[in-house]
Amino acid sequence: MQTANLLPLVLVLAVVAYFLAHSRSRAVAEPIGGIRNLKSLPFYYAARASLWCAIPALLVLAAWAGFEAKVIQMIVIGSLPPELAPDSAGRASLLLSQISNIASGRLSPEFAPEGVVAAAELLETLRAQSKTFMTILVLLIAVLGASFAWTRVAPHINAREKVEKTLLRIFFVCAAIAILTTLGIVFSVIMETFRFFQQIPFWDFITGTSWSPQMALRADQVGAEGAFGVIPLFTGTLLISVIALLVAVPTGLLSAIYLSEYASKRVRSVAKPLLEMLAGVPTVVYGFFAALTVAPFIREFAEMIGLTASSQSALAAGLVMGIMIIPFISSLSDDVINAVPQTMRDGSLALGATQSETMKKVIFPAALPGIMGGILLAASRAIGETMIVVMAAGLAANLTVNPLDTVTTVTVQIVTLLVGDQEFDSPKTLSAFALGMLLFVVTLLLNVIALKVVRKYREQYD
Amino acid sequence: MSINEKIPNVATKPDEAPMTKQAAALAVEAKREDIAVEEGKTVGLPYSDNPKFKLRNVEVFYGEERAIKNISLDIARNEVISFIGPSGCGKSTFLRCLNRMNDSIDICQVKGQLLLDDVDIYHSKRDVVELRARIGMVFQKPNPFPKSIYDNVAYGPRIHGLANRKSDLDEIVENSLRKAGLWNEVKDRLDATATGMSGGQQQRLCIARAIAVSPEVILMDEPCSALDPIATAKVEELIAEMSESYTIVIVTHSMQQAARVSHRTAYFHLGHLVEVNETDKVFTSPEHELTESYITGRFG
Numbered sequence: 001m002q003t004a005n006l007l008p009l010v011l012v013l014a015v016v017a018y019f020l021a022h023s024r025s026r027a028v029a030e031p032i033g034g035i036r037n038l039k040s041l042p043f044y045y046a047a048r049a050s051l052w053c054a055i056p057a058l059l060v061l062a063a064w065a066g067f068e069a070k071v072i073q074m075i076v077i078g079s080l081p082p083e084l085a086p087d088s089a090g091r092a093s094l095l096l097s098q099i100s101n102i103a104s105g106r107l108s109p110e111f112a113p114e115g116v117v118a119a120a121e122l123l124e125t126l127r128a129q130s131k132t133f134m135t136i137l138v139l140l141i142a143v144l145g146a147s148f149a150w151t152r153v154a155p156h157i158n159a160r161e162k163v164e165k166t167l168l169r170i171f172f173v174c175a176a177i178a179i180l181t182t183l184g185i186v187f188s189v190i191m192e193t194f195r196f197f198q199q200i201p202f203w204d205f206i207t208g209t210s211w212s213p214q215m216a217l218r219a220d221q222v223g224a225e226g227a228f229g230v231i232p233l234f235t236g237t238l239l240i241s242v243i244a245l246l247v248a249v250p251t252g253l254l255s256a257i258y259l260s261e262y263a264s265k266r267v268r269s270v271a272k273p274l275l276e277m278l279a280g281v282p283t284v285v286y287g288f289f290a291a292l293t294v295a296p297f298i299r300e301f302a303e304m305i306g307l308t309a310s311s312q313s314a315l316a317a318g319l320v321m322g323i324m325i326i327p328f329i330s331s332l333s334d335d336v337i338n339a340v341p342q343t344m345r346d347g348s349l350a351l352g353a354t355q356s357e358t359m360k361k362v363i364f365p366a367a368l369p370g371i372m373g374g375i376l377l378a379a380s381r382a383i384g385e386t387m388i389v390v391m392a393a394g395l396a397a398n399l400t401v402n403p404l405d406t407v408t409t410v411t412v413q414i415v416t417l418l419v420g421d422q423e424f425d426s427p428k429t430l431s432a433f434a435l436g437m438l439l440f441v442v443t444l445l446l447n448v449i450a451l452k453v454v455r456k457y458r459e460q461y462d
Numbered sequence: 463m464s465i466n467e468k469i470p471n472v473a474t475k476p477d478e479a480p481m482t483k484q485a486a487a488l489a490v491e492a493k494r495e496d497i498a499v500e501e502g503k504t505v506g507l508p509y510s511d512n513p514k515f516k517l518r519n520v521e522v523f524y525g526e527e528r529a530i531k532n533i534s535l536d537i538a539r540n541e542v543i544s545f546i547g548p549s550g551c552g553k554s555t556f557l558r559c560l561n562r563m564n565d566s567i568d569i570c571q572v573k574g575q576l577l578l579d580d581v582d583i584y585h586s587k588r589d590v591v592e593l594r595a596r597i598g599m600v601f602q603k604p605n606p607f608p609k610s611i612y613d614n615v616a617y618g619p620r621i622h623g624l625a626n627r628k629s630d631l632d633e634i635v636e637n638s639l640r641k642a643g644l645w646n647e648v649k650d651r652l653d654a655t656a657t658g659m660s661g662g663q664q665q666r667l668c669i670a671r672a673i674a675v676s677p678e679v680i681l682m683d684e685p686c687s688a689l690d691p692i693a694t695a696k697v698e699e700l701i702a703e704m705s706e707s708y709t710i711v712i713v714t715h716s717m718q719q720a721a722r723v724s725h726r727t728a729y730f731h732l733g734h735l736v737e738v739n740e741t742d743k744v745f746t747s748p749e750h751e752l753t754e755s756y757i758t759g760r761f762g
Contacts (some may be wrong), residue, residue, distance in 0.1 A: 350672075351595070352594035352622060353618075
């Protein structure tokens with residue numbers, strides 16, 4: 001049976017085990033005077049049975065599915081006659097794909113050596129055997145697990161403790177998955193970054209002021225020496241993010257204050273969801289808006305007042321990105337401002353403070369950590385945003401702080417470096433990972449600094 | 463429509479026939495519901511010759527619901543008056559009318575005449591900021607701002623511009639803390655955050671914060687309900703001292719507290735002001751049957 005079919009079957013078995021154990025626990029309780037004389041409620045006996053049924057079986061299933069291919073490959077390679085045995089990893093994988101192609105009938109066996117054909121047959125049989133064996137084993141374990149739990153449905157056994165402990169472990173695993181994924185991402189990036197820095201010196205990368213990642217493919221190719229200086233990219237990223245935050249922080253914060261303190265309930269109930277809708281607009285759509293509406297407008301306006309602006313500009317991208325991140329700031333700030341206890345407001349108002357004094361001097365300081373959290377989230381969105389920048393700010397890595405010029409950002413460069421066919425031994429491709437790593441470190445630093453700042457200035461109200 | 467308006471007025475009818483024991487017991491059971499209050503009729507001494515507050519025919523609505531029903535009362539200068547009554551009787555609502563703290567509740571509407579020193583509190587041109595600067599308030603749960611002790615007390619003087627120099631402000635803070643009996647406990651840690659103090663200290667800090675603006679009246683909404691007996695005793699002591707210079711209105715659930723601190727006591731029942739009298743008189747020989755039931759603990 002296929003793994004995909006086995007999985008739901010095990011789950012069905014777990015449900016069956018649940019109901020069987022549930023009715024058994026009630027049957028056990030009957031002669032001794034009802035459920036109250038059981039150590040645990042029937043639910044816990046039933047849950048325990050289904051956990052016993054599902055978890056070991058699923059673990060075995062996962063292990064089997066994970067190692068099956070590797071083990072079979074090893075056996076198949078081992079079965080080859082000595083003259084055909086591969087001498088390198090590359091050859092082995094070529095040979096294996098040939099074998100499996102013959103086995104699946106995509107390649108005619110006539111053109112292959114006899115040993116390979118035999119290996120293909122072996123592969124076929126092993127696969128079939130493995131499937132059968134796995135099905136039997138998994139189902140057996142499921143049934144055994146359930147029967148074990150069935151025998152443990154007894155008045156003196158406390159199933160609740162066991163179920164709660166198991167659930168606790170499941171929670172832990174879920175939390176661990178998130179953390180391990182982050183670690184995994186970091187490690188995968190670190191490896192490639194390391195390879196990049198073997199070819200390009202670290203200081204050239206960090207302090208270089210020109211970015212032009214084209215590498216010469218042939219010795220006589222001109223104009224493609226490759227320059228890997230990140231300063232222009234980070235300047236571009238910072239320029240656009242700063243413009244975006246300059247738009248979003250005041251707008252978002254003031255709208256949050258309006259919504260939470262001054263707006264009537266009716267206005268609030270309409271305005272807040274509308275504002276939050278901004279966050280749901282796909283960034284590509286913002287990109288259209290930036291490239292087709294805002295950028296031309298900025299260029300015309302700049303020409304009108306006698307400045308020159310390129311048709312793609314940091315200002316256009318920054319403005320639209322600012323609009324995009326308004327809801328992060330306004331919605332989160334609104335929530336934390338609302339969470340400041342009413343007694344604080346009353347205390348201030350009763351002293352004769354106006355609403356705005358109360359806001360500035362009492363509520364805002366108390367809500368500061370949450371507000372900073374919102375701004376940080378918005379800032380990381382701004383730094384990581386790609387689509388709007390590609391469409392509205394361009395790809396040219398200019399080292400400039402003029403918002404009317406075209407600039408590019410770290411994320412945009414990563415995308416352009418990794419789109420299309422890539423050779424993973426060229427610094428051009430590897431530089432994408434170095435950029436990603438640097439971006440990760442910078443964002444992390446920003447977070448740490450912001451946390452420190454918040455700790456220093458926060459006013460805790462309880 | 464309130465419950466009382468629907469119920470026939472039995473209190474004014476004399477007993478028509480001698481009751482059996484059983485009937486008498488039933489009557490006691492039913493008393494709370496049956497004793498009616500005549501709207502706007504308050505027994506005792508609701509008026510004063512020298513009123514700080516002159517309140518006439520005050521009604522408060524929460525949407526359609528009438529929470530305060532036609533109350534008239536004078537609060538004299540430099541008196542301590544306590545409002546007592548069962549939960550939900552409107553005493554806190556009434557208190558919050560005096561400094562317009564109900565303004566922030568959208569559906570709340572106040573009608574009638576409320577005068578502070580003969581000037582209308584609810585006049586449309588009345589400056590709420592000035593009004594609240596003259597009427598300090600202390601709340602049920604201590605609510606110090608999450609700032610330092612110094613900044614808490616200095617908050618009011620700062621927003622009203624009461625001090626021109628830092629030294630003036632220091633003086634105001636010290637005096638207020640002294641009056642609140644807190645100076646000796648906190649003088650070495652004025653920069654410490656106020657939320658780290660004990661509940662009783664926090665409440666006295668809130669009193670100091672209110673005094674710092676030099677109000678004429680101090681409203682206290684169950685100021686001791688979240689405090690332990692020792693902290694309560696300190697606050698009560700403070701109220702006695704403060705009564706020399708301020709008019710104090712205190713809402714309390716503790717009848718002992720009302721008896722200890724106040725000159726006059728007002729008994730509220732379901733939005734009516736049933737009886738106002740000298741505190742001694744209210745607790746020894748109440749005139750109204752409802753007051754008697756309440757203070758003897760028949761309901762509460």
